[in-house]
Amino acid sequence: MxxxxxxxxxxxxxxxxxxxxxxxxxxxxxxxxxxxxxxxxxxxxxxxAYNISRSCSTYSSGxxxxxxxxxxxxxxxxxxxxxxxxxxxxxxxxxxxxxxxxxxxxxxxxxxxxxxxxxxxxxxxxxxxxxxxxxxxxxxxxxxxxxxxxxxxxxxxxxxxxxxxxxxxTCRKLPFEIKEFVKKSEALRMQYRYLDLRSPRMQYNLRLRSQMVMKMREYLCNLHRFVDVETPTLFKRTPGGAKEFVVPSGDPGKFYSLPQSPQQFKQLLMVAGIDRYFQLARCYRDEGSKPDRQPEFTQVDIEISFVDQAGVMSLIEGLVHYSWPEDKGQINVPFPSMTYEEAIRDYGVDKPDTRFGMKLVDVTTAFQESQIEFIKDALLKPSGCIQAICVPEGTVRTESGDSHSYEVSVVPVRADGSLKSPLSRLLSDTAKQQLLQMAQANAGDLIFITAGPRENVRPLLGKLRLQCVELLESYGVPVRDPSVFHFLWVVDFPLFLPKEDNPEMLEAAHHPFTAPVPEDAHLLYTQPRKVRGQHYDLVLNGCEVGGGSIRIHNASQQLYVLDTILKEDPSLLSHLLEALDSGAPPHGGIALGLDRLVSIIVGAPSIRDIIAFPKSFRGHDLMSRAPDFVSEEDLKPYHISVVWPSADIEGQQDNSV
Amino acid sequence: MxxxxxxxxxxxxxxxxxxxxxxxxxxxxxxxxxxxxxxxxxxxxxxxAYNISRSCSTYSSGxxxxxxxxxxxxxxxxxxxxxxxxxxxxxxxxxxxxxxxxxxxxxxxxxxxxxxxxxxxxxxxxxxxxxxxxxxxxxxxxxxxxxxxxxxxxxxxxxxxxxxxxxxxTCRKLPFEIKEFVKKSEALRMQYRYLDLRSPRMQYNLRLRSQMVMKMREYLCNLHRFVDVETPTLFKRTPGGAKEFVVPSGDPGKFYSLPQSPQQFKQLLMVAGIDRYFQLARCYRDEGSKPDRQPEFTQVDIEISFVDQAGVMSLIEGLVHYSWPEDKGQINVPFPSMTYEEAIRDYGVDKPDTRFGMKLVDVTTAFQESQIEFIKDALLKPSGCIQAICVPEGTVRTESGDSHSYEVSVVPVRADGSLKSPLSRLLSDTAKQQLLQMAQANAGDLIFITAGPRENVRPLLGKLRLQCVELLESYGVPVRDPSVFHFLWVVDFPLFLPKEDNPEMLEAAHHPFTAPVPEDAHLLYTQPRKVRGQHYDLVLNGCEVGGGSIRIHNASQQLYVLDTILKEDPSLLSHLLEALDSGAPPHGGIALGLDRLVSIIVGAPSIRDIIAFPKSFRGHDLMSRAPDFVSEEDLKPYHISVVWPSADIEGQQDNSV
Missing domain, CATH: 2.40.50.140 (Nucleic acid-binding proteins)
Incomplete structure (x- = not known):
């Protein structure tokens, strides 16, 4: 002693x-x-206490x-x-x-x-x-x-x-106790992440993530003979890749780019005969301070040759089924499937939360004879319609929000079945009956009605539908079972969409490599706006957790899409076009957003709760204080220098996380 | 039709x-x-031909x-x-x-x-x-x-x-045929990598890599309950991290850094109670045009709590044994082990190729009485010695290279046992006999002798030893069996080394987080140059394929090392010091260089042969032409601008790959 x-x-x-x-x-x-x-x-x-001898040739496990x-x-x-x-x-x-x-x-x-x-x-x-x-x-x-x-x-x-x-x-006095019941601010948790991770909840989240990933690998690698291939993250800026981080190189003026996904590489691997590729791929996106986004995130990246859309969908159903955590109950495969058109029609959104009803209903016919001015006006316009959602037992206090540019009428249904609304006296009894019937509304329900062009009315009601359910749940009305997981495929997306800033021009709805639905392929050359893509999104509880497509494998079709339809400079993708012309097999794939998927499964309010060392919503690491200043001397080898903003702009910088 | x-x-x-x-x-x-x-x-x-129905709930495999x-x-x-x-x-x-x-x-x-x-x-x-x-x-x-x-x-x-x-x-006319016997230049292979990868050899390499990695994961995750945790790659510049790529952020003057390894994160995960962590981690190092290095590479990164050095070594032996490719024969565990001192003494290098002998021999005593001027001079200097290697049957044409700053004498041994060298007549018969005996030289052998300070002579002979064996093999003399794999642990490294540019100062031999060998810990405060570290390197066929250590888990010891011994600013690592002071468990770990390991196993001449899309030795992607120019407009959000070198410097840029 x-x-x-x-x-x-x-x-x-x-x-x-x-x-x-x-x-x-x-x-x-x-x-x-x-x-x-x-x-x-x-x-x-x-x-x-060390009880394993280094001389034994077999090792214990556990x-x-x-x-x-x-x-x-x-x-x-x-x-x-x-x-x-x-x-x-x-x-x-x-x-x-x-x-x-x-x-x-x-x-x-x-x-x-x-x-x-x-x-x-x-x-x-x-x-x-x-x-x-x-x-x-x-x-x-x-x-x-x-x-x-x-x-x-x-x-x-x-x-x-x-x-x-x-x-x-020994342990110093800690900034907070490692007890579940001790509430900590998000900023404190992030600053002392190594303490925050000691909580049973964070331990569970990270361990479940690790186990799910391991099961996914077993399924892909061992059961279906996929090849785990690592692709570079120091790559070339993609055309229009405004959200890509740049990495200065030693060559003056030349930069690498941190890719948003391994899209090009996975397709090149198919051309290379790898046949079935997967990777848990680190991806990068510079989105400033969007809530619950991370500058780096992980996707389960998959590509397979000689496959069709149904094949990829079956593969993913098997993957999710196989890797599903035991303690989260059974999930059923195959997942239900819905076209983009149906999703927008019934839910006003392309990633519907199907855990509850309250679908959009077209009630135009009930208002056909109506003399109400704004209704008449709306119906006169192209694609004008009247649509409604019915909130069962929705006469609890409901706020419709002020953010809508189209007028929404709230119509509570009284206990006697009559409508409590100024609309009531403006509608005929037949129309009222028709409305109630179409909306399948009962006493105590609430009907939201709005009039306008279909393309505006639907997203509006879609948002309202989600706001309603959140409001109901905040008042203690159970609508969605938190232990239930609703997977859904959304298919038959349009291949191109009008550009927001210039609707005469088209942009790829997902990316320019998506193949058209075979029946629509001939429309590429005549009516490209009507072409549906062989694209599929995987939706879980109203969140998009994955998306993929069958790719164009024909060089001339790809060139036509890039050059003639999208008006993009094909020379930037010349290596990909050359590759397609070098015996590219038909192929398709998908990417699952691992962070989002795991966060929904564990019921985490943010993806930060399933990432060991996340960044704040401003992209900062509050523990190590990254990003940080770098001396001009250290920047010299990269031939760059800092352009300091003028004082008044600098004044706008704040220290929020 | x-x-x-x-x-x-x-x-x-x-x-x-x-x-x-x-x-x-x-x-x-x-x-x-x-x-x-x-x-x-x-x-x-x-x-x-699609024979899997989407309606079946079980899926075929294969x-x-x-x-x-x-x-x-x-x-x-x-x-x-x-x-x-x-x-x-x-x-x-x-x-x-x-x-x-x-x-x-x-x-x-x-x-x-x-x-x-x-x-x-x-x-x-x-x-x-x-x-x-x-x-x-x-x-x-x-x-x-x-x-x-x-x-x-x-x-x-x-x-x-x-x-x-x-x-x-269909396939256009390709730049080269997909036949093994068609020789292609490295540049052409890289430019059309998607064709190069079709070769059976590249298919084999990538698939073997994928399978080895899968087995490693099974071993770590399933057998030993390690947790696969992803750590950030957008991090903070580490002190003295001159080789780290920087990534400009949206905050003026602030940069992320792409880390050379997840070292800090893995230690923080131990403080966080993750207990056993692993990750196939992407790492980054900007080393310009060093041969056979890649700006991004992958390491099998492992850290474990409540472990000692023997535990980590056993873990890794089990890992390599478990994941070893079947077609490469059996390997035996445990691997032999050698101290740093022994490695330098016998092989002149800290990563000896033990597949062949030709060890360094100290022959000083044979020359003790010698009157040869340069020998006498050498022996008078501190740590002066005469050392030799004997090349069996080495009298085939051998070039000793001109790059040595210390004189090397080549002494062939004639068939009659006499020495064919000017040295011969300057040495006594006894000395000659002694030399032959010490070097275990026989007729036809070649003896390399050199004199000088031990710290110079040993590395010199170590290099010469490798050059000799390469030369012998290039003449068709089989020395190393290409199907044999010699693993070796090298242990007991010095914890600190004198700085090259200022030998009065010390730098960490590996990194500042390595714990001292317990018996030497007290020397930290008195004779830090004598302290051995709990560091271990894994060597395969003369290449370092892994390295790790037991870490310092005591905050005050870590502070002493950083501040007093290494004279580094501890505030840059304040988060790590705080973490060690917050109940850090004893822990240690290792990182295996996956690219190097796999390349040795498949016998590839370069790590580029086991990476799907490698960069050229100048860090270029010859297929997509990355890195590439980025417009000043696109750099604006990052508050940087390009500093163009003056014309004469620019003239030195060449287009070599």
Missing amino acids: TMANKYRFFLFRSTQQVLRCLYSRRAVPSINHIYSTKPSLPPNSLAW QSSFSLRSHTCGELCSSHVDEEVTLCGWIQYLRQDLFVILRDFSGLVQILIPQDESKSELKNAFLGLTVESVIMVKGRVRCRPEGQENKKMSTGEIEVCAESMEVLN | TMANKYRFFLFRSTQQVLRCLYSRRAVPSINHIYSTKPSLPPNSLAW QSSFSLRSHTCGELCSSHVDEEVTLCGWIQYLRQDLFVILRDFSGLVQILIPQDESKSELKNAFLGLTVESVIMVKGRVRCRPEGQENKKMSTGEIEVCAESMEVLN
């Missing part, structure tokens, strides 16, 4: 001092000490292999009674000078502090510990005395009688 | 025309056609699941005789108007072109094909007629009698 130990010993001899130390969370001296009731243990040797511990805290149960165990973990609680609750990733276990006079040294060592310090304990498992079992604790039937203890590290 | 088909038909009715077309490799019309002897097949439907094909080309054998198969692939050869050799990733198969008059349409369609065009063939497997089997071909016992054929895509 060294002097240091003796000294420390003395420090904590009185209970008062121990308490004071605990209260102030003053760190204990940070040299490792072993406090043991067995005199034979050598100090300062982490290997004393969560404690190669480790100083023999068991994890959370795995102990009554079947371990009388076993000698070695545990490593963090001090969760110190209770009544009698118990230490030890935590590791697997859970909690109660350690009994010996109370004999002969073991006072060990007892005092325990009492000197601060919360979140790291120790190794050797002891024997026993059943808790009758009546002292803790049913709420998975290890609540047993406890470990400590025989020796080594302090592996 | 459409007009287009009839027309095309006509085009190829004469053999001469077919030949002319083949000769000119003129592309056939690029609309897909089906040429069938069965009239019922609908044209333009890729799905006709390399042809979800595919238009029923089998791969390479899997067919005599057990498939009489089966109806659908194959998709590339035209490898057209032979004598009778056969087509079809290729996919799995191999080659012979397709028999029907010769009946009734099937002339199908025959002509085959004859119109260009090499590397993509087709789908339906047909029946049959045994080849007796005597026509091809033993060299894995499918050489059978052939497929074509019944119908669909042209899926």
